[in-house]
Amino acid sequence: xxxxxxxxxxxxxxxxxxxxxxxxxxxxxxxxxxxxxxxxxxxxxxxxxxxxxxxxxxxxxxxxxxxxxxxxxxxxxxxxxxxxxxxxxxxxxxxxxxxxxxxxxxxxxxxxxxxxxxxxxxxxxxxxxxxxxxxxxxxxxxxxxxxxxxxxxxxxxxxxxxxxxxxxxxxxxxxxxxxxxxxxxxxxxxxxxxxxxxxxxxxxxxxxxxxxxxxxxxxxxxxxxxxxxxxxxxxxxxxxxxxxxxxxxxxxxxxxxxxxxxxxxxxxxxxxxxxxxxxxxxxxxxxxxxxxxxxxxxxxxxxxxxxxxxxxxxxxxxxxxxxxxxxxxxx
Ligand code: NCD
Numbered sequence: 001x002x003x004x005x006x007x008x009x010x011x012x013x014x015x016x017x018x019x020x021x022x023x024x025x026x027x028x029x030x031x032x033x034x035x036x037x038x039x040x041x042x043x044x045x046x047x048x049x050x051x052x053x054x055x056x057x058x059x060x061x062x063x064x065x066x067x068x069x070x071x072x073x074x075x076x077x078x079x080x081x082x083x084x085x086x087x088x089x090x091x092x093x094x095x096x097x098x099x100x101x102x103x104x105x106x107x108x109x110x111x112x113x114x115x116x117x118x119x120x121x122x123x124x125x126x127x128x129x130x131x132x133x134x135x136x137x138x139x140x141x142x143x144x145x146x147x148x149x150x151x152x153x154x155x156x157x158x159x160x161x162x163x164x165x166x167x168x169x170x171x172x173x174x175x176x177x178x179x180x181x182x183x184x185x186x187x188x189x190x191x192x193x194x195x196x197x198x199x200x201x202x203x204x205x206x207x208x209x210x211x212x213x214x215x216x217x218x219x220x221x222x223x224x225x226x227x228x229x230x231x232x233x234x235x236x237x238x239x240x241x242x243x244x245x246x247x248x249x250x251x252x253x254x255x256x257x258x259x260x261x262x263x264x265x266x267x268x269x270x271x272x273x274x275x276x277x278x279x280x281x282x283x284x285x286x287x288x289x290x291x292x293x294x295x296x297x298x299x300x301x302x303x304x305x306x307x308x309x310x311x312x313x314x315x316x317x318x319x320x321x322x323x324x325x326x327x328x329x330x331x
Pocket of ligand 1 (some may be wrong): 129135176232272279
């Protein structure tokens with residue numbers, strides 16, 4: 001494993017499988033009465049969020065706390081960043097406080113890479129989403145969810161996703177989830193098809209290791225998992241499709257469309273969902289939709305990433321001691 005996690009493309013097949021297997025061990029900790037391990041006791045992790053987030057921020061915080069790290073939350077709103085402070089100055093301030101890892105979400109593609117390679121800080125850097133570029137822990141938690149559902153919780157250990165057919169639908173141009181997933185799923189041997197209006201596909205998509213289709217109905221029967229993505233309105237500066245109704249009609253997943261999927265196939269969504277746009281409430285609330293499961297799996301996956309980046313070896317839940325300090329002591 002490298003020292004930082006900047007892009008899903010940096011992970012080898014062995015790295016990815018090690019993270020997914022470690023995440024399964026971490027998930028066992030969630031089944032215990034005390035869901036806490038002493039592993040990162042005395043280590044400090046900063047969550048540096050320059051962009052809005054619900055799931056990712058809370059999920060990282062939960063993962064850090066379950067590993068007993070000291071957690072500092074920083075959001076750009078209400079900080080000196082709104083007074084014009086640069087990323088460099090913010091980073092050096094954190095360095096001066098002695099942090100061991102920085103989890104960063106930033107609107108600019110490449111910000112985590114800059115932070116990791118600039119020499120401003122010594123800490124391990126984990127990308128929690130940068131612009132339209134990458135969101136590697138999302139890809140890992142998605143792969144974890146697919147492996148569990150499509151291969152099996154125990155049967156999946158040590159396995160990749162060879163031959164699994166994954167369809168990703170929606171705003172590929174402005175999103176970072178599709179890009180990260182294509183990279184990781186390719187490394188894990190899955191066959192990926194992207195479905196989107198031509199206007200929501202990036203230039204150079206031909207070189208991505210996946211198929212492209214404009215026909216959702218034709219792709220659904222050949223999918224083991226269908227991942228619906230949000231249209232990223234906040235990143236759009238033009239009209240990319242005629243109307244929302246027209247978009248939903250062609251690229252939205254409703255009950256009728258879901259019925260075209262094979263019986264074992266799952267519907268995935270990284271959140272936030274815009275019900276009525278890319279997914280109907282009927283599909284979002286159905287048993288086949290793993291959106292909530294993905295959130296739970298996100299905590300285990302991020303625990304695994306933090307554990308491995310901050311120097312852990314093979315993790316064995318059975319023999320790991322529980323954290324000895326209780327909530328009262330922490331106060
Ligand atoms: C995604 C993101 O922020 O890239 N959400 C997430 O991390 N769960 C996708 C989105 O915003 O649509």
